[in-house]
């Protein structure tokens with residue numbers, strides 16, 4: 001294929017990342033600690049704009065989730081509630097601890113955890129004398145979940161809430177940042193996320209004490225002693241000072257990347273507005289502000305020309321060397337979680353059947369958008 005591939009979401013450097021990396025080299029801070037780590041954590045903390053929240057930068061978003069569950073004291077055979085419609089990394093850490101996930105359906109407005117199904121699940125598990133120990137909700141594709149309702153339910157039953165905001169840095173609900181509502185929030189800086197450190201993540205903590213505990217566990221849980229002394233099992237989960245340098249550069253362009261991703265969403269709203277049977281995913285109302293990490297469409301094949309399905313559209317893009325991808329396959333349909341309980345209806349399943357993620361990067365060019373437009377016009381001419 002002659003044309004360059006158009007990716008769903010690819011790294012987009014701002015330019016100053018190298019400056020921070022060079023300073024790491026100049027000062028020989030080639031380690032999982034140093035000024036870039038501290039600076040990146042401070043940049044994130046300020047960005048989140050919350051009085052008491054603290055940020056620990058870590059080697060991945062998955063590590064952040066794992067640590068959050070450890071800090072909440074999750075033990076083998078405990079149950080942890082998790083949104084079904086998500087990436088497997090939201091749920092895998094439950095298994096790392098020998099705990100049991102219970103999956104919850106989505107609602108149609110935000111595609112995230114359905115508060116009604118959450119309540120049904122909690123009440124039913126409490127009846128069975130098996131009160132869940134934590135709830136993991138996700139802000140999928142950057143869209144804030146119905147976080148205020150979810151938080152209220154968690155508070156009513158006194159169950160800690162973890163927000164998986166891996167895809168939602170900069171998204172807000174009623175002007176408050178995703179990741180700052182729960183006991184813990186997690187962020188990811190993997191290569192395809194809205195900002196990247198090549199690989200990395202962060203844990204948003206409620207207090208200085210909880211951040212200190214997270215950092216302690218993430219650096220092999222060394223007790224205070226001149227020799228190596230350990231009273232707890234530790235992990236090697238800190239972010240490298242070199243990678244944190246990339247993060248510092250990326251923080252300088254985060255807001256501009258968000259507005260570029262939001263423009264991609266506008267572009268798709270415009271492209272599909274006259275095409276029957278296709279709707280572009282957007283915020284339900286002005287309480288929600290999505291970073292639109294990925295833009296996605298729902299294809300109603302009973303209404304489209306020639307009854308085109310989301311797979312027909314995906315293949316048409318593929319022919320033009322344009323990447324697109326079905327929405328996340330729900331966890332309750334994954335072989336690895338086949339034994340887990342599930343609460344809800346078929347919203348997540350239907351979204352998986354009909355939904356397609358489209359190229360959404362902040363680095364897409366007018367040429368790229370022209371190719372996307374042409375591919376769609378060709379199919380629907």
Ligand SMILES: *Cc1c(COP(=O)(O)O)cnc(C)c1O
Nearest residue numbers: 060061062087089090166188190
């Ligand atoms: C990317 C992602 C993660 C995991 O983050 P890593 O940094 O890749 O470990 C977790 N949850 C969701 C929803 C994600 O998209």
